[in-house]
Amino acid sequence: MPMRSAVLLVVACGFLSCLTCCETTVSNPRATLANRDLSHRKHTKSIEMLALESQLDDSDLKLLEGAVWRPGYDRDVRRAALNLLWRSDADRTVILLRRQLPRIIDWVWLTEVCQWVADRDIVELDPALISSWGRPRSILTEEEDRPEYIALVRMHGRDDIIELVFDLFLASNKPSQRGLRQRCWDLLHRLGERDRLIELASGANPNPDDLLLVDLHAAASTYGMVPYNREEIIWLQKLREPERAWFWDEAAKSVDMLPDARHVGLEMRDLAVVVAAARHREDLLAATDAQLLSQTESSLRSQRYYSEVSPGTTDTNPDRERFRTHRHKLTWGDLAAIQLAQEALRYPQVRSHLFDYADRDHVDESTEYGGIIALDEQGRFEVLEFLPRVRSHDRRFNAPQTMFDAGYTSLFHFHFHAQRQRNSDHAGPGLGDMNYADNTRANCLVLTFVDVDHMNVDFYRHDGVIVDLGTISRPTG
Numbered sequence: 001m002p003m004r005s006a007v008l009l010v011v012a013c014g015f016l017s018c019l020t021c022c023e024t025t026v027s028n029p030r031a032t033l034a035n036r037d038l039s040h041r042k043h044t045k046s047i048e049m050l051a052l053e054s055q056l057d058d059s060d061l062k063l064l065e066g067a068v069w070r071p072g073y074d075r076d077v078r079r080a081a082l083n084l085l086w087r088s089d090a091d092r093t094v095i096l097l098r099r100q101l102p103r104i105i106d107w108v109w110l111t112e113v114c115q116w117v118a119d120r121d122i123v124e125l126d127p128a129l130i131s132s133w134g135r136p137r138s139i140l141t142e143e144e145d146r147p148e149y150i151a152l153v154r155m156h157g158r159d160d161i162i163e164l165v166f167d168l169f170l171a172s173n174k175p176s177q178r179g180l181r182q183r184c185w186d187l188l189h190r191l192g193e194r195d196r197l198i199e200l201a202s203g204a205n206p207n208p209d210d211l212l213l214v215d216l217h218a219a220a221s222t223y224g225m226v227p228y229n230r231e232e233i234i235w236l237q238k239l240r241e242p243e244r245a246w247f248w249d250e251a252a253k254s255v256d257m258l259p260d261a262r263h264v265g266l267e268m269r270d271l272a273v274v275v276a277a278a279r280h281r282e283d284l285l286a287a288t289d290a291q292l293l294s295q296t297e298s299s300l301r302s303q304r305y306y307s308e309v310s311p312g313t314t315d316t317n318p319d320r321e322r323f324r325t326h327r328h329k330l331t332w333g334d335l336a337a338i339q340l341a342q343e344a345l346r347y348p349q350v351r352s353h354l355f356d357y358a359d360r361d362h363v364d365e366s367t368e369y370g371g372i373i374a375l376d377e378q379g380r381f382e383v384l385e386f387l388p389r390v391r392s393h394d395r396r397f398n399a400p401q402t403m404f405d406a407g408y409t410s411l412f413h414f415h416f417h418a419q420r421q422r423n424s425d426h427a428g429p430g431l432g433d434m435n436y437a438d439n440t441r442a443n444c445l446v447l448t449f450v451d452v453d454h455m456n457v458d459f460y461r462h463d464g465v466i467v468d469l470g471t472i473s474r475p476t477g
Contacts (some may be wrong), residue, residue, distance in 0.1 A: 033063050036072030043067065043077040047084055056088050064088070069100040075109055082116065094124050101125065102132040107139050114147035118154040126152065127180065130168050134183025143191060162193060166200065173210045181212065182230050189228055198264070201226050215240050222252050223271070224263030231440050232268045238408045239271075247275070247409040254278035257285045262332055269443045269461065270333035272374075272411050276340050279379045284336045292335040297323055299342060303470025306448070306456045308428030321428050321458060321468040329465050337443050338459050338467060340411060344373060344381040345457065348475040353383040354447060355474045358455065361418040368397035370415030372406050373445070384410070394419050396432065407442060416455075417448035424448065427456040429466060438462045447472075 024039075026032045029046035047067070050060060067073050067081035086093045097117070104110040110132070117125050133148035143149060152161055169184035188197055201220035206213035215236050219226050227233045239248050254274040255263065266274075277284040284292070300323050307321050319325045344350050350373075361369035372384040386403035397415040407413055415433075417426045427448040429437070437444050441462050447455045453474040460466040 040074035040077050044080055047080045051084050061089055065096050097125055098128045101128040111147040114151040118151040121155055123155055127168055130165055131180050131183055134187040198226050223255050223266055225266040227268055235268045235408055251275050265331055269441055273333050273337045276375055276411055277336050296335050296338055305468045306424040306427035306450055309425045321466045323467050326465045345472050350381050351472055352475045357385055358416045358418045361416045365394045367391040368415050370397040372410045373412040374410035412445045413442045414445040421449045421452045424450040428458045429460045
């Protein structure tokens with residue numbers, strides 16, 4: 001044999017040998033698939049081998065279920081497992097996806113599963129798609145670009161999507177479905193359906209056992225508004241408890257004093273503001289937006305301002321805490337709250353209490369101090385102290401549950417920046433403070449020492465609204 005032919009023969013044999021050695025071999029497909037530490041090639045080969053069997057038993061189907069959703073499996077493996085599971089037991093596949101689809105965190109896999117569901121028109125998975133869609137995701141995308149929404153549109157058409165979410169909200173009235181119901185509620189707000197939610201709640205004839213819908217109906221029919229998020233729903237439920245019936249009734253009478261057009265714009269945080277205005281400043285109830293804007297701007301014009309150097313927003317505007325920056329966002333409730341805060345801080349007794357409390361915060365380096373500004377039984381402004389049970393460090397205030405309980409009928413949540421008595425670089429809410437406002441949707445104040453006898457005061461609330469109210473002085477004597 002010529003030398004060249006011999007060499008080629010050796011090379012060819014070596015190549016065939018390499019192919020034989022590189023071919024994935026699996027002797028026990030079940031054990032291999034169960035071992036998540038093995039390669040995706042072995043997992044895929046195991047599924048291919050299981051697909052050749054005439055029938056799979058319960059333990060086999062459990063293995064496939066695990067490959068669909070458990071960590072440690074490649075997407076190709078998940079896809080193969082899902083298809084074989086569907087071919088073997090469609091009902092079982094639907095049950096699995098109903099439970100696991102909303103928990104998928106891999107965006108690419110979630111997108112593929114949603115497409116897979118739509119391709120097969122599995123309308124039984126509408127609740128799972130809506131539940132998943134209702135969860136906020138770290139990937140920022142428009143609602144109409146969400147894979148769950150796209151799948152629902154493919155199966156039902158664009159015009160029916162809102163009704164699907166409404167119907168699921170109404171139907172999900174079992175205690176075990178509270179999370180799903182909350183996600184429907186949040187989603188409908190994200191979709192701009194607040195007016196529809198108020199209409200739905202107001203016109204409902206709820207079953208007495210459906211406590212959430214009973215409370216929502218009460219809020220809509222009494223105040224013309226409903227809560228936005230989970231924390232506000234809890235807020236509403238707390239106000240519906242017998243021990244707070246006095247506040248519910250007084251708030252109802254006070255809201256009736258407002259022009260009808262203002263009811264739709266109300267939020268949970270506005271109820272205490274309306275009550276306080278009815279007691280102290282009835283002129284605020286009837287004032288127009290233009291009048292309130294002019295009055296508030298005038299009252300702030302001569303104040304001395306300071307700002308936080310590490311703000312709780314990405315806004316680099318040096319005027320981010322000034323009234324003029326946020327005036328286009330300010331509601332009647334914001335403007336009335338600001339004027340009531342200014343009025344409360346005019347009282348020497350209120351300022352004296354706040355400075356005394358801030359002095360104690362300055363000495364205690366284990367935590368920030370905070371509390372509530374409310375109206376007492378005689379309708380006077382009062383400061384309520386709530387020290388945190390959990391102390392993290394001197395730049396954090398962990399509000400205790402007792403403070404939240406008191407805050408449901410109160411005007412403001414507040415805390416101090418009192419680490420130093422010349423602390424003007426931190427005169428304003430930080431990132432944690434703004435997150436707190438977004439979550440609780442409460443009206444908040446932060447008071448910051450600028451020197452031993454002066455504190456800067458900032459009003460802030462959800463959606464990045466901050467208004468510097470200027471500086472207050474320690475009362476003399």
